[in-house]
Amino acid sequence: MTWFTGHVDEVFGLARTHLVLSMVPLLFGLLIALPLGWMARRVPRLYGPLIAGSGLLYTIPSLALFILMPLVLGTQILDPINVIVAMTIYTIALMVRTVADGLAAVPDHVTQAATSMGIGRWRRFFTVELPLAVPVIAAGLRVAAVSNVSIVSVAAIIGVAQLGSLFTDGFNRAFVDPIVVGVIACLVLAVAVDAAILLVVRLLTPWQRGGAAA
């Protein structure tokens, strides 16, 4: 562990990049998956293709996707944008189905009641359906978040530095300390992100808890 104490700043720096590279795509992916999931739910004919299509994205090997990105986007090979876009694609892959399922879980009589009160389609989506889909969407989001934290480390191979760099570094030098530190740091990050999402969900869904409401 003397290695760690000597490299605290470096590890924290890598962790910060790691966090940005996994969480910014999580946000983007969610924002893109929302309309896609909504569409899958709203147009029954699109449900199959959208769910299958987005799910298929997840099967693309991450390394291949990272390498493919500069070709598709016309970016530099070392540009972090490549990683952001690739991770966003993975998030979309996981979230489209979750969003569609979350919206499907909103009880029919509740949406009908909303309609019967003259709540228009858009207002209904944002004030009734989306809030009620939060628990399901959040469950999927937690999976995607942890998955992102894990997958993004592969980007070290194409030279985008984050905690994964500790693995390549340790591997190249046949030196186990950075690898152990990297694993632990990834784990801590994943748990922290998971806990943060859980906290946000609890704040967003006071109605899910028993007891008197705020």
Added chain:
Amino acid sequence: MIVLEDVQKRFPDGTVAVGGLSLTAPDGRITVLVGPSGCGKTTSLRMINRMIEPTGGSITVNGQDVAAMNPNELRRGMGYVIQHAGLFPHRSVIDNVATVPVLLGTKKSVARRQAMELLERVGLEPALAQRYPNQLSGGQQQRVGVARALAADPPVMLMDEPFSAVDPVVREQLQDEFLRLQSELGKTIVFVTHDIDEAIKLGDQVAVLRVGGTLAQVASPADLLADPVDDFVADFLGKDRGYRGLGFQATPQLPLREEVTVPIGSSKEQALRLAAGQRWILALDDQRRPLGWVEPEHLRDEVVPTMLHRGGTVASTEGSLRNALDAALSSPSRRGVIVDAAGRFVGTVVAAEVLSAVEVARADS
């Protein structure tokens, strides 16, 4: 006034849910749509607020064609109550009730204050206002559903089996309170149910629909029971139509009998003395309200509530002939207990006397 004229609904797959329904729901009255499943009653209701668009005919509300109105504005002007209340699980009870007023632009604080009054009006404790719907019982949720539908004080209420999902005891409470509320508010109500007893209890007029969405008969409950137009309606109304019809006949002046009564808490000796050989005497409380029949012979020491026969129903002079007849039939002494409007005992009546009153009422009509 809501007028349906030859309204039709054919779904894209060719099934006809409503096959030309013409019906008028008068102002301030409860019109009940009743019929077996598949008779298009819910579809008909939903065409009024355009949750389903008709494929033929026209619907007007106070002379305005609903097809020409903005659907959301139309709906905000009509209260709508459904079977499972359909409350928003993520909003507190009070915010559920305030939904439509807020949509219509009422300030949130004002809407909440009005919502509190409404909750009280439908018989809910103020303490429940801050709860979420899943913390309420089914009956309470349904009351919130009614309060929410009333929140913007719409002249029209559409109700789709609002009391079907609660147990019979709560249902009866909700029905009674609904009638009380309606007597104060005088809304124009279209009420859908599959339960003919509910239809007869609540409706000012009852429209019986056939499968395929056509009108079999529309009439007041009393007329419906007295004169069903065909076998379908008669079968749907069920048995005991004559007896149930008495429920709509006011009790005329009945020849009331004096009755030996005993105050609750009296001793056995006192009760025996008062009875003077009679098997059953009536126990009253200190307000002269009847508590139950008692057999002095079988008393241990005092006339206590546990020794009273509880089977007899009590009829009011303000009630129906059905109540009076049932009071006589259910009484262990065969003498039906009659009370005044304040619930005080005024006398008893035997079944034969009620029946002759029925005959007299028939001959007069």
